[in-house]
Amino acid sequence: MRFVPDPQPDSAAAIRAAVARVEDPEIPVTLADLGVLRAVDADATGVRILLRTTRLACPGRQRMAADLAAAVAGVVSGLCVDVEWDTTPWRPEDATEAGRQALRDFGYAMAGGQVPACPYCGAGESRPEGLRGGSPCKVPFTCRRCGSPFDALAGSLATTPELVSPGSAAPNCVGVRIDLTVRPGNRPDGSGHVLRLEAEGDDHPGEAAEEGQGHGELDDCLAGPEVTP
Amino acid sequence: MNAPLVLAWCDDLFLQGHQFAAWVTDYVDLEESLAMGSIAQDLLAHAAALMGTGGVSADERDWRIYERPAEEWFPSRVSFAPPGDWAAAVARGFVLNQATLVFRRSADLPDRPRVRELAELIWAEQDLHARHWQRWVHLLAHRPELSSPFRAALEQALADAADLFGGPPDAEPDEILVGATPLEWHRQWMADTTTALRQCGVPVPDLPSAPVARKPGHTSEALLDVLAELRSWRPARRAAAMGADS
Numbered sequence: 001m002r003f004v005p006d007p008q009p010d011s012a013a014a015i016r017a018a019v020a021r022v023e024d025p026e027i028p029v030t031l032a033d034l035g036v037l038r039a040v041d042a043d044a045t046g047v048r049i050l051l052r053t054t055r056l057a058c059p060g061r062q063r064m065a066a067d068l069a070a071a072v073a074g075v076v077s078g079l080c081v082d083v084e085w086d087t088t089p090w091r092p093e094d095a096t097e098a099g100r101q102a103l104r105d106f107g108y109a110m111a112g113g114q115v116p117a118c119p120y121c122g123a124g125e126s127r128p129e130g131l132r133g134g135s136p137c138k139v140p141f142t143c144r145r146c147g148s149p150f151d152a153l154a155g156s157l158a159t160t161p162e163l164v165s166p167g168s169a170a171p172n173c174v175g176v177r178i179d180l181t182v183r184p185g186n187r188p189d190g191s192g193h194v195l196r197l198e199a200e201g202d203d204h205p206g207e208a209a210e211e212g213q214g215h216g217e218l219d220d221c222l223a224g225p226e227v228t229p
Numbered sequence: 230m231n232a233p234l235v236l237a238w239c240d241d242l243f244l245q246g247h248q249f250a251a252w253v254t255d256y257v258d259l260e261e262s263l264a265m266g267s268i269a270q271d272l273l274a275h276a277a278a279l280m281g282t283g284g285v286s287a288d289e290r291d292w293r294i295y296e297r298p299a300e301e302w303f304p305s306r307v308s309f310a311p312p313g314d315w316a317a318a319v320a321r322g323f324v325l326n327q328a329t330l331v332f333r334r335s336a337d338l339p340d341r342p343r344v345r346e347l348a349e350l351i352w353a354e355q356d357l358h359a360r361h362w363q364r365w366v367h368l369l370a371h372r373p374e375l376s377s378p379f380r381a382a383l384e385q386a387l388a389d390a391a392d393l394f395g396g397p398p399d400a401e402p403d404e405i406l407v408g409a410t411p412l413e414w415h416r417q418w419m420a421d422t423t424t425a426l427r428q429c430g431v432p433v434p435d436l437p438s439a440p441v442a443r444k445p446g447h448t449s450e451a452l453l454d455v456l457a458e459l460r461s462w463r464p465a466r467r468a469a470a471m472g473a474d475s
Contacts, residue, residue, distance in 0.1 A: 055271065056275065056278055056350060056351065056354060057267070057270035057273065057275075057354075058274075087343065087346045087347045089349075089353060129260060130260040130261075130263070131264060131357060132263055132266075132267040132357075132361070133263060133267075134263055136270050136271055140263075
């Protein structure tokens, strides 16, 4: 660790302020307002920062650490910055109200055991589109009123509305139509497959399976990567 | 810290995460591709975090993945089977997830708050995986056109799972996972798996009645292929990192 004497009496406060302005790598909201930044301890020996990511597998960790180090260096160069990762589960309640508003402004909601309100129209009538979204901490929804798709942030302990009930005798995937369609895939050899799930009666079905490209060839499709269309 | 079963478990999580990641591109239904990508990232992160509880440093972690001889890997057969199709992926995901959740119910973690907290966090995240896999188990098992190949894949995965709680041969008792014997964990896994399959309306195949020891990785061509693939990327990744630093 490099020891750098604190050059300014108030530089610790300046460091904390600079760290508090660092934003999430993906969403333009500060880590502090998102509830990810948990503690900053700055003194003449260095800066220790505690972060609590929304999930263990947060892909933004390295970027967050680099951005925080840069923020500190912008105030006092040469200080050792030690980033620690908290293993306490992040919860939607960890975000500040300002953070929640910023998330809504950018089209995100919070998942927390109830159907999240649409960040665009405010309706609490959203439909879950799956258990996982574009990154480990997101769950996709579609608003039933305005039709907007949006992501809700979900922590490790935040539950999402049940798509299935594994504990029940009849999980409600019964009303799902499977549509397997063979078509040239995205592998270099052209193999691949499409598997489409649509809830029966879904008023917003996803991309429709293409017609005439192998409907009914389910056994072949199930072989997945081995299929040669 | 002596943690042979936890570290073998990390081999499972890493290998399954690595193999699931391939479905991000191979399985082109968007939502499911995203889900598989997230599950794969979770599994890799869980492996890394568990290695930390076993006293493995970041440098040692890289060594274990990129340089450790195959003879020193001890993954379950569930984890190093050839990649297979979607039915096999679902079956293996379900089986390994069920085994992970067994520890939540029956492991008496040592009285170290950080280990306990991390374990609880990992298990909470695996709960979401359980919902994902059980949805798929139900779905594939009940489609007339899909059930036959899925049930065959499930039977194979369950048979391969005999070594899940076996640990490396002649290993010392694990100092992290304590409170029950491997046989007791195995029996708990049998009971939980039976319950989960019945809840999904799936006939329960014969389950291995007792845990068997894991085999070293060099006995598996599938694992050797994975390791060769991983290690072929290593120089390029290092070069890219050095370029980014310069």
